[in-house]
Amino acid sequence: MTTHSRRRLVGVSTKMYFSAARTRDYVQQVKELLSASPQLLDGIDVFIIPDHITLTSAIAQLEGTKVLIGAQDAFYESAGAYTGEVSPAVLAEVGCRIVELGHAERRRIFGETDDDAARKAAAAAQNGMIPLVCIGERMQGEVTLAVDECRVQVESVMAAVPDAAEVILAYEPVWAIGAAQPAAAEYVVDVAKRLRALDCVQKRKGVTRLLYGGSAGPGLFEKLKTGVDGLFLGRFAHDPSQFYKTIEEVGTA
Template structure:
């Protein structure tokens, strides 16, 4: 909830213009923008034909019914949404969402042919083993709920690094992500499982993490289109 509708429209236009100069970048990586629900359909329209995907910041676990105020994953898919962000630390902290909530929503996204992007991460800074143990429960819950062949994106966001001046140390991220990738529930899946890093992520970071992560999940450092574009270039050419 940082952008007005007008700012979102201008932002997407600027990103489009930057990417139009180097369209080959989108042949190598996936780029997505996740706006608020109110402007999502207009962003889908703006990005049509560009190759940039549009995502939603949340969705309900049921497709239809007496759930006033919730957002139907079936409707999101119908209007062109491709990715659904779930289980963000703010949803967990402010609205009491649990691992089970994130798992049921992930299953709903997958059954509507969208990719669940599930945020995972430990609450307090500490040892790698502690971080992995906390993330394991989050990952296992999701993987037990989504179809084995469905694509899943896991965004590793240490809660203590969200909004911080600096991201988590590269060595910590690499070690945690490598051990998450080695979990049985991830290894035995037939579907693609991609792992991103978020938590004060921005330009200059991917080079330090590329041996472990598949990409980055940007928050405030993507609010500047030029910084977002710079990060896209770094990932595409790494």
């Protein structure tokens, strides 16, 4: 796979911080900011991942734009007696394009495993959506140790998803999530390059894009662009103007 086959990508998850009203306002403000520079989206993909309740309204708000809407999770079966779970088939039906999976919070709070993330990724891909799988090492340390821990997570996903399906890997060192500063740029680039070089990534037919997340914000992508394809943002981008600023930087760096 060549670098030219991978479009840059930047997005945000609202987690469970927003009310329904705030989500509507946020999506509208981002839409207006992007509409002022429509050419910005010619060479970059932008996504927003709201909570499940407001997902359909966000899809309706952004109809006719190039912005992709994602879900924060989905089950690994498309239908059945799974009370309380979210069907990937239904997500696809209403226009969801991306499904975030395997976030460190899901693993820590709900005990989700690499196998859970892989099964969910496969279900998302089989329903025509792009799995965005969060990976990352738990403790800060050596690059080699980080890669070894992440390799298991990546190999599990790649063994489960169809070979031709697009996959997004969000590299988020667990120790950097919510921290005052992101991981050091040299460290992130080194880990990212080694993950991209894994056989299970290199030999795939489908496009695999790699994002960095973990206290990411404006000014960071320029330092990471030799290793990653974009940024996955959290609370910093909950300000629409900061999100837009980062989109500009990723799109023009």
